[in-house]
Amino acid sequence: MSAPSRLLRLWRTARHLRPVQVYGRAWHRLYRPRPSSRPAPPVAARHGDWERCPRDASMIGPARFRLLNVERPFPAGGWNDAALPKLWLYNLHYFDDLNADGNERRVDWHRALIARWIADNPPAEGNGWEPYCLSLRIVNWIKWHGTGRALDQAALHSLAMQARQLRARLERHLLGNHLWANFKALIFAGAFFEGDEADRWLALGLQGLHRQLDEQILDDGGHFERSPMYHGILLEDLVDLVQLAQRHPGRIPGGHVEAWRARARRMLGWLAAMTHPDGGIAFFNDAAHGIAAAPAALINYAGRFGIAAPQPPAGPLRVLGGSGYVRMVHGAAVAIADVGEIGPPYLPGHAHADTLSFELSLGAHRVLVNAGTSRYDTGPERLWQRGTAAHNTVEIDDTDSSEVWSSFRVARRAIPLDVASGIDGTGAVWLRAAHDGYRRLPGRPLHRRRWDLRDGALRVTDAIEGGYRRAVARFRLAPELRMEGDTLVVPDGRRVRWLAEGATGVRTVAGSWFPHFGVERPCTVIEVELAPPAAAVVTTFFWSQ
Template sequence: MIQRKMGMVCGVAAACWMALCVSAAEPEVGPRLTDEQFFARIDTEQAGLADVKAAVARADWTAAKHAFAQHLRTRTSPSWTFDPQRAGANKKARVSPRAEAALQRRLSSIGIEWAFGETIDWAFNPTTQPDSKWPRNHEWTWQLSRHPMWQDLGRAFYATGDEKYAVEFVAQLKSWVQACPVPVKKPDNRPFSRWRTIEAGIRAGGVWPDVYHLFLSARAFDDEALTLFLKSYVEHAEYLMAFKTTGNWLTMEANGLYHVGALFPEFKDAARWRATALERLTAELDIQVYPDGAQIELAPGYHGVSVHNFLGPINLVPLTGCAVPDTYVAKMERMFDYFLYSMQPTRRTPALNDSGAGGVEGWMRTGAKLFPHREEFRWVATRGKEGRPPAVTSYRFPYAGQFILRSGWDQKDLWLCMDGGPFGYGHQHEDKLSVTLTAFGKSLLVEGGVYTYDASDWRRYVLSSRAHNLVMVDGMDQCRRKSPRDTYVVKEPEPCVWEQHADFEHAAAVFEEGWGTNAARVVRHTRHVFFVKPDLFVIADELEALDGKPHLYETLFHFDAPDVRVDGLQVVTLDEGATLAVAAFGADGVAIVKGQKEPVVQGWLPDSSAGYGGVRPIPTAIYRKQAAGTIRQLYALVPSAGAAVMPVTALSMDDKVLTVTREGGAQTRYAYSRQFAR
């Protein structure tokens, strides 16, 4: 997770928060709120709270806790996605092994389990221990305090009604709240923190409401435990009011803040929490979403994170009665357009930057409900049973700089994505001009995707140019990370070429930000990608030396296949089902690297099915060319439903025409544009 630019809410929120919570000697245990402070935050004039008001008036905190807890247990609104009173309806239900592990305090975070024994150290991190077998990964501590184990315990209790799960939850709740007092003077987004603002938002916006309702009918979740939970939940709201960040983090923070205010209107500040959260989210729909619908981090997985959190207030409308303006909902439509038009034929997102290929059909079901006039959303959501496919096939996202070339909308159609846009606000890879290709229901040309956020060589690999399908210069990666940060997000589209014709489509973009650790501007790389209909992709790389020196160019192709066959400058994947043939025209030679660790990592793909830190070897073609001046390198890519065959015998290109020669000598000329525009 990238480091976030911190912002503080000046004025009333921060001042009140510090005034109410800071004493001469801050308590070392939580919660910070005393009983008196907690009940002072409740609007006891509301209907149903007369007994609470009476108990508070006489400072009988035990009675006040009981009265408030009884009110919450019996109220019918706000509600949740399930009925808390139906706990124990399936006593013979199979309980998740994760719940049984949580009973024994064997807690898992990011796929690594740790047996704590009697006492849980919420600041512990097994990956930072001197004898750790895992590379350092601060996500372990951070994500432990997202409390997934409490959901596991809660689901086990809700299914079976067995109090042992509730007893353990309450014990862990007390342990966490006492050991992890909320920060007051400033947010804590450091390593080992239990109160990063992102975790506070995730807890408040999903995990804790779920856990609260799962255990609401449990005897162990008694008046004291419920009050402890709510004290901390209120502290979450006041913390998130006082401190906020940016990017997808802010959507999680605001969604969490909104949930506290919507689910517990009994608190005096509930309406203010909701209003502030909705104001922040509304602003972010313009700040962090480009006009073309892409979220500014340009990682489809985090696009989904933001969408999920933008949806939070909308999803709560039927549960809480808290209204959301129609204008807010309308702003979200373009984010669903991004899912639709970038979607692979396999109905998954592109695996760009720190993202895997996530499912799209679920998002389209949501989009179809929110925007019933969008027949295309319904078509994807129902797998073609209803609605209609989009009227366009290939698509350009001008601000994201992503180009999608596709043959159609069937799951067996051809699809290529070129990433030719800005670096992005966060979760970036050094991968400008990289391409990926899917055809006949299979990913054929892949890139590094996402690997766990640790300090390993594997993590460095997926971030680097080496893990992508692009050109390296003299063994050097691209280096956009050293560019001014204000270039990471653009105010207008970067210049490119985008043209569509009956017989071909063409996209082109430029990389000139620099190479190597010093971002040396030694070469300008212009990449043209042609979709020659119906079944041929052509990549044309123009490489211009800016320093007057010769350079070694290495063009990479990462194949998602067990093996490949090499014939001269042709490489064909060997696999069951769909395959890909690549032929180079102008390269000096080609080498295949698979599963290499030294001298540099190459020929690997992250594989979550192999467990924490899983990777698998994949064949990677490296075409080499040593040259000075300005050169063109051309590549033909032909996917096939079965054993791939390369029908192209020659490619040539000048400043106006691409010429394709096929077996038998037939030539086709394609007059293309070099007019770059925004």
């Protein structure tokens, strides 16, 4: 890409930013507060022990870790080893294992690891003192202390220093889930300690999270970054805060707690709509298993604190209007489609070019899947996973529907058009939508798609208006399916046939599915070619009920 083209792409990205994201980035780079080593405030009284939300263990030895599905010994180069991926190191600094399954068997390991972190990480130096790492570690240390495994005086002193540093380094330039995590950590620190300084942390955290609650949780209950994975993380955050208020009664005003409860209930309803019958989340935008707690674990955790999901509307069609997702159900089939914007205009960092993509399950088995997410580092694989070709939608002229670039950047974005849905007289569920993401191409093409879900069949109709050279509709098959000619065999015995009418070329190619960070599984992709001037191509999947 030429220098002028790069500048133009940068402008198309930056023009959507809020002013605080521009001047805040400069401030964050230049401002370096001096760490405060004042004594820690007194620890507040606690009522009852902390109850965990289930999470897989990641510390598998006193100096060995399995993070992001990559197992390594403690880094030879220490906590900031430049030879290792930064995301893996960040996860090392989070200390998630302190509150993971079976943590009672690793108490001595955890005490030694906390002491090692304090000794090896001087205040304000290295990855561990970045605000997001501070936020997650502060919460994890406080939860661990709340299970009766008390932090010693050195750890309490460090915890207070970390809270002070976080207070001075809030990620206002990033906004979104990062700023949310900052405010949550200040609430935890403010409730855990007592005294004037702790009261200031608590007040700032409560005030900030209150504003973020209204901005980040949409009316349909979805998180505004449109990622089911991050939605699950923030839902657990709200239940954590409700529990924190119970552990420290009188510290947090009841109005805040009721607001958290109400939003958590709404978020549970959204999560149910975005969960496949196998119990896992749908893969739209940045999404993978194993980062957020599983939906069933979140439902159970919320239920322990009197937070139950609202009853979903009756019927086979569920429209999540705020976030732009639609769930269609007919018999054993569940289809979940994306007909919404990629995310908030000023914060598309976790967005994929997946407009008009969808996933399909039959019974407890996934049939059609988006590719998922396995990494965040800048590079061709990260870019491909964010691109249109990794999703069950149409790619035109080898171009992404939204202009994703780098790890977390988007320039021009696809805007959904003509979205409508309903149930016809036979009980079949239908959905239609279009998007303008390809209007920037020479022929100004417009992609239109319609889904019809009925007895034993899903019919997907793709049409392109305008000029183009080549278009491909891709349908990525779940790895557990076996192909026999034009028939797919589901593990429960169902057989799915597929037929593409009006296509100029149909083929199956080798592909990949990324269900977890650090994990790649081979799969098969059906590619249906729409050569110009294709009026419409209809791809139908048939199965026995």
